[in-house]
Amino acid sequence: xxxxxxxxxxxxxxxxxxxxxxxxxxxxxxxxxxxxxxxxxxxxxxxxxxxxxxxxxxxxxxxxxxxxxxxxxxxxxxxxxxxxxxxxxxxxxxxxxxxxxxxxxxxxxxxxxxxxxxxxxxxxxxxxxxxxxxxxxxxxxxxxxxxxxxxxxxxxxxxxxxxxxxxxxxxxxxxxxxxxxxxxxxxxxxxxxxxxxxxxxxxxxxxxxxxxxxxxxxxxxxxxxxxxxxxxxxxxxxxxxxxxxxxxxxxxxxxxxxxxxxxxxxxxxxxxxxxxxxxxxxxxxxxxxxxxxxxxxxxxxxxxxxxxxxxxxxxxxxxxxxxxxxxxxxxxxxxxxxxxxxxxxxxxxxxxxxxxxxxxxxxxxxxxxxxxxxxxxxxxxxxxxxxxxxxxxxxxxxxxxxxxxxxxxxxxxxxxxxxxxxxxxxxxxxxxxxxxxxxxxxxxxxxxxxxxxxxxxxxxxxxxxxxxxxxxxxxxxxxxxxxxxxxxxxxxxxxxxxxxxxxxxxxxxxxxxxxxxxxxxxxxxxxxxxxxxxxxxxxxxxxxxxxxxx
Numbered sequence: 001x002x003x004x005x006x007x008x009x010x011x012x013x014x015x016x017x018x019x020x021x022x023x024x025x026x027x028x029x030x031x032x033x034x035x036x037x038x039x040x041x042x043x044x045x046x047x048x049x050x051x052x053x054x055x056x057x058x059x060x061x062x063x064x065x066x067x068x069x070x071x072x073x074x075x076x077x078x079x080x081x082x083x084x085x086x087x088x089x090x091x092x093x094x095x096x097x098x099x100x101x102x103x104x105x106x107x108x109x110x111x112x113x114x115x116x117x118x119x120x121x122x123x124x125x126x127x128x129x130x131x132x133x134x135x136x137x138x139x140x141x142x143x144x145x146x147x148x149x150x151x152x153x154x155x156x157x158x159x160x161x162x163x164x165x166x167x168x169x170x171x172x173x174x175x176x177x178x179x180x181x182x183x184x185x186x187x188x189x190x191x192x193x194x195x196x197x198x199x200x201x202x203x204x205x206x207x208x209x210x211x212x213x214x215x216x217x218x219x220x221x222x223x224x225x226x227x228x229x230x231x232x233x234x235x236x237x238x239x240x241x242x243x244x245x246x247x248x249x250x251x252x253x254x255x256x257x258x259x260x261x262x263x264x265x266x267x268x269x270x271x272x273x274x275x276x277x278x279x280x281x282x283x284x285x286x287x288x289x290x291x292x293x294x295x296x297x298x299x300x301x302x303x304x305x306x307x308x309x310x311x312x313x314x315x316x317x318x319x320x321x322x323x324x325x326x327x328x329x330x331x332x333x334x335x336x337x338x339x340x341x342x343x344x345x346x347x348x349x350x351x352x353x354x355x356x357x358x359x360x361x362x363x364x365x366x367x368x369x370x371x372x373x374x375x376x377x378x379x380x381x382x383x384x385x386x387x388x389x390x391x392x393x394x395x396x397x398x399x400x401x402x403x404x405x406x407x408x409x410x411x412x413x414x415x416x417x418x419x420x421x422x423x424x425x426x427x428x429x430x431x432x433x434x435x436x437x438x439x440x441x442x443x444x445x446x447x448x449x450x451x452x453x454x455x456x457x458x459x460x461x462x463x464x465x466x467x468x469x470x471x472x473x474x475x476x477x478x479x480x481x482x483x484x485x486x487x488x489x490x491x492x493x494x495x496x497x498x499x500x501x502x503x504x505x506x507x508x509x510x511x512x513x514x515x516x517x518x519x520x521x522x523x524x525x526x527x528x529x530x531x532x533x534x535x536x537x538x539x540x541x542x543x544x545x546x547x548x549x550x
Contacts (some may be wrong), residue, residue, distance in 0.1 A: 003543050004179060005366060006232070006351065009301060011500055011513070012287070013243065013467075016180065016181050016182060017029060017030060017180075017182015017183070017282060017307050018030055018182060019034075019184075019186065019282055020283065021283045021323045021324070021347070021370070021466060022300075022330060024397060025188075025292065025346060025347035025368070025370070026347070026370070026405075027185070027347070027370040027371070027372055028249075029182055029185070030182070031043070031189070032286075033214060033401040033402075033404075033405065034370075035362075035364070035370065035371055035374075035393070035394075035397050035398065035400070035402070036065070036066040036101060036103065036185055036349070036370060036371030036372075036373070037063070037064060037065050037066055037371060037390055037393055037394055037397075037402065038064025038066040038067055038068070038100070038373055038374075038377060038390065039062070039064055039355075039373050039374040039375065039376070039377020039378075040054070040058060040067075040068035040069070040351060040352055040373050040374070040375050040376070040377060040379065041055040041059065041066065041068070041070075041090075041376075041377055041378045042055070042106070042376055042379070042385060042466065043067050043070055043107075044071050044376055044457060045069070045070075046069045046071070046072075046087060046101070047072065047075060047087070048087075048447075049087070049090045050493055052087065052090045052091055053090075053094055054378070055067075055069075055096050055377075055378035055442040056069075056091075056094040056095060056097075056359070057098060057102060057375045057376065057381070057512055058378040058379075059098070060098040060099065060100060060363070061382045061530075062377060062380045062381070062387035062389075062390060063382075063387050063388075063391035063394055064377060064387065064390055064391040065099070065100060065101055065102040065104060065185065065390075065394040065397070066100060066102070066371065066373070067095060067100045067101075067102055067103070067104070067183065067377065068097075068102075068165075068188070068351055068373050069091050069104060069105060070086055070104075070105045070107050070117075071087065071091075071105060071106055071107060071171060072087075072107050072117045072404060073103045073106070073107060073108045073109070073118055073119055073122075073164070073167055074117055074119045074120065076088070076167060076170075076171060077089060077119055077155055077170070077345075078119060078120075079119075079121065080119075080121050080163070081128075081191055082172045083171075083174070084205065085086060085174045085178075086117070086322045087172055088104065088171060088175065088231055089174070089178055091104065092175070092178055092179050092183050092184065095182070095412075095424065095456065096183050096310075097182050099184065100182050100272040101184075101185045101459075102184050102185065103185055103186050103187065103351070103373075104171070104175070104184060104187050104188070105187075105191060105351075105488065106168055106171060106187065106189055106190060106191075106272075107171065107190070107191055107305055108164045108168060108186045108189075108190050108272065109122075109153050109155065109160055109164045109188045109257075110153070110155065110191065110192075110193045110194075111191040111192065111264075112141075112142070112191060112192045112289070112303075113152070113192060113193065113194050113195055113196045113289070113293065113303040114150050114151060114196075115150075115152055115153040115154050116150060116151060116154060118151065120181075121378070121389050122152050122160070122365050123165060123386060125510055126539040128159050129153055129159055129160045130153070130154045130160075130202055130203055130204075130205060131151070131152060131153060131154060131203065131513070132152045132153060132154040132155075132195055132201040132202075132206070132324055132500070133154075133199070133201060133202040133203040133206075134152070134195060134197045134198035134202060135197070135198045135202065136197050136198070136302075137197055137198055137300060138197055138298075138300060138301055139197075140181075140267055140488045141196060141301075142199050143193075148247075149502050150185065152195070152196075152203055153209070153438070154205060154206060154247035155193070155201065155210055155265055155268040156201060156205040156206045156264055157205055157267075157369070158511075161229065161268055161271045161272065161508045164272050165271055165272045165275035166275065168273075168275060168276045168540070169190065169275040169276050169278060169279050170279075171187075171276070172187065172279040172282070173279040173280070174278040175187075175280060175282070176279055176280045181199050181324045183230065184282060185218075185283075185308075185404070186283040186285060186323075186349075186353065186357075187276070187280075187282050187283075187284050187285075188284075188285055188286060188287060188288055188323065188326075189243065189269050189272055189273045189276070189285070189286045190272065190515070191286075191308075192288065192303060192306060192309075192328065193268075193269060193277050194261065194264045194265060194289065194301065194302070194303020194304050194305040194306030195261060195265075195300070195303060195304050195305055196300060196301075196302075196303055196304075197300055198300045198304065199254040199255075199257035199258055199261065199299040199300045199304045199529055200257035200258070200260055200261045200304060200305070201261065201264070202442075206522050208265070209264060209342045210244075210245075210247070210260060211246075211259075212245065213244065213245060214243075214244060214245060214246055214249045214250075215263065215267075215318070216243075216317070216368055217294060217317055218314060218317050218318060219235070219241075219242055219243070219249070220317075221224040221313065221314075221316070221317035221438065222313065223240070224234045225244070229312070229543070230255070230309075230310040230311070231259050231262075231310065231311055231313050231314050232261060232313060234250055234251070234255060234259065235250065235258065238250060238251055242538055244350050246260045248461075252450070254298055254299050254304075255299070255310070257299070257313060258299035258304045258305060258310060259305065259311060259314060260305075261299070261304045261305025262304075262305045262306070262311035262314040262315060262318075262445050263305070263314055263318050264305060265305040265306065266278075266305075266307070266315045266317075267318050268317040268318070269286055269319055269322070270318060270319040270320065272445070273286075273319065273321040273322055274321050277321050280494045283323040283324075283456070284321060284322055284323060285322055285323055285324045285325065285326050285349065286307060286319075286322060286325055286326070287307075287325070287326045287327070287351050287352065287450040288306050288307040288325055288326065288327050288328060288341075289302055289303050289307055289308075289328060289331065290302065290308060290309070290327055290328065290330075290331055290337055291306070291309070291310075292308070292309070292310070292455070293331050293441065294331065294332075295391075304360060306365075307325035309340045309499070311502075312325060312341075314419060316345065322344035322346065323346065324341075324347075324349060325341065325346070326348075326349045326350065326351050327341045327348075327350060328350075328351060328352035328353070329341070329352070329353040329354070330349055330352075330353070330454050331361070331445060334356070334359040334361060334362070335355070335366070336361055336371070337358075337470040338350070338359075338362065338366075338444045339367070339437070341350060342367040342369070342413075345368065345479075346365045347367060347368060347370045348363060348368065348369040348370070349370050349371045349372075349373075350361070350363055350369060350371065350372045351373050351375075352371060352373060352375045353372065353373065353375065354375070354463070354468050354469060355374040355380060355384070355386045355460040355472075355473075356470075356472040357385050357386060357389050357472045357476055357540075358413040358472050358474045358476045359372075359387070359413075359472075360372050360386070360389060360393075360411055361411040361413065361476050361478040361490070362380055362411050363475075364393070364400070364409070364411065364481065365409050365411025365412075365478045366410065366411050366479060368404060368409075374386060374460075375467070376461070376465065376466065376467050377461055378460070379461050379465040379466060379467070380444055380460055381458065381460065381461060381462050382463055383457065383458050383491070384457075384460040384471060385458075385460065385471050385472065385539070385540060386391075386460050388539055389434070389490070389540045391515055392490050392515060392520075392540060392542050393490065394516050395476075395519065396480075396488070396490065396520065396542070397513055399480060399482060399488060400478070400480050400488075402482075403480035403481055403488070404480075406426075406481070407425075408425050408426055408480060408481030408482070408483075409425075409478070409479070409480050410423045410425050410478075411423075411476070411477065411478050412430075412432040412477050412479070412491075412494060412539050413474055413475075413476045413477065414432065414433070414474055414475040414476070414494065415436045415474060416432075417434055417436075418437065418469040419434070419438040420432065420433055423435075423479070423548040425479065425481040425487075426470065426481050426483070426486070427484055427500065428487075428499070428505075428547070429497055429498070429499040429501070429530040430479065430496055430497070430498055430499070430501060431496070431497045431499060432475075432477060432494050432495070432496055432497075433494070433495050433497075434475045434493060434494065435475065435533050435535065435537050436452070436453075436455065436475075436537055437452065437462055437492060438495050439495075439532065439533060440452045442532065454473070455473075455493070455537050455538045457471035457473065457494045457538070458471060459471060461517050473491030474492070475491070475492060475494045475537075476491050476492060476494065477489055477490065477491030477492075477494040477496070477535065478490045478491060479491075480495070483546075485508075485546055485548075485549065486544065486545070486546050486547070487534065487544070487545045487547075488542070488543075488544050488545075489534070489542065489543050489545060490540065490541075490542050491535050491540065492535060492536060492538075492540045492541065493536075493539065494534065494535055495532075495533065495534070495535075495538040496534070496545070500549055502547045503550060504549065504550055505547055505548070506530065506547065506548045506549075507545060507546070507547060507548070508546045508547055508548035509525065509545075509546045510525070510526040510527070510531060510543055510544070510545050510546075511524075511525055511526070511533055511543065512524040512525075512526055512542070512543050513541075513544060514542075515542075515545065522543060525542070
């Protein structure tokens, strides 16, 4: 295998704090495995220096170790060729001051399938920078009847690509100049790209590309793949042509046009990313508005051409500079979304999600994510369960990743009160149950009649938040096998039982750990009745369990 500059630690950068994504999909800082845990600030929270200071402090207050933060093209290049580095400089400074890792989000020509972050000098010149043309089928997301029009630039315009790429390269150049200690871990290229209310751009330039030959590298990739992806299946069903126009190779329906848009959008973002790669070899990625999803089954209801489940293979072929494509998860079936993006050719990274504790531990323990981020971190409360969990996870980053390296990291999320979740780590089988219901049954069994009450948890967001979020009530646990007989467990409301089919197994000791000044210390050695409930049911706790086998 040749050297891959996206995923090889030996070409990860220079100086202290160099970041790289290695061939095994492990994110490393100076060669040491690392996790990006925290949240993304709101879209306008990096538009001024004071807003950056306030929002980054809020991220630190909820125990994040990473903040994802927008960089607006309009603010970075207000006049063509004149780059204002004030805000990115301040982001790096504030991240450093708060002990945070930083992932800048380049909001360039496309953000949420629109172009509201492009500079005025771009949007005001439609001859030089043509607009996309759509049929307007269906209702667009995030708008309403009578709303002011929103700009959507055509990503098939060469002038736009050159301008966007030039600005992105200038951003990465500045990061290289001022970030000498590895504050910046990765960089996102654009945001939730694609097109809404149609399956493809129908501008003159896009129509000309539609009538042209399908790029050879795309057909080669589809032919070389396993043939089970939606795009590859469509190609084979249409005869597996090795050359032809888009219509002759893929057809002329919505799905064919989605493949076309994916090729076009991925090629555009590849052009931007490749220009940035000349200035920095930080890992680069882009993110996906999920689709198809409930209520958004057809391309155009979700951004057609974005890196969705139907066209990931197209993106892999046409945007090789990107280390990964990442899902923004707001759907109920978060596990299903994670399974799509945790691939053999890339690790899972979740740049946007609802603040749900169960999905955070699932991402880390089940899908080996390199990071997870709640959207609107600057509106999360420091009293919430997410803040508690992040505090423990960031302090235990090293042992958790050491366990993962030994294939000893797992997670459980209890979806229903009577559910038993089974998990195997090494030679040990674990059975997980919800503690509240289990303890109620134990009391009833000995004649103690008590009502079954469900614990209440504080909201995850501050009062008046733009996107209010209730706490995730599900019991959960992240379990790290530190050795065959020693387990570190972080969670809430879960009871674990250990099974060895060949030997008798007992709990030898159980230490409850408390976080003090960023370090876990033993607060109690649990025995007697407390062994029935090793993890608390109303807050996140940590326990180290040692087993005895004979």
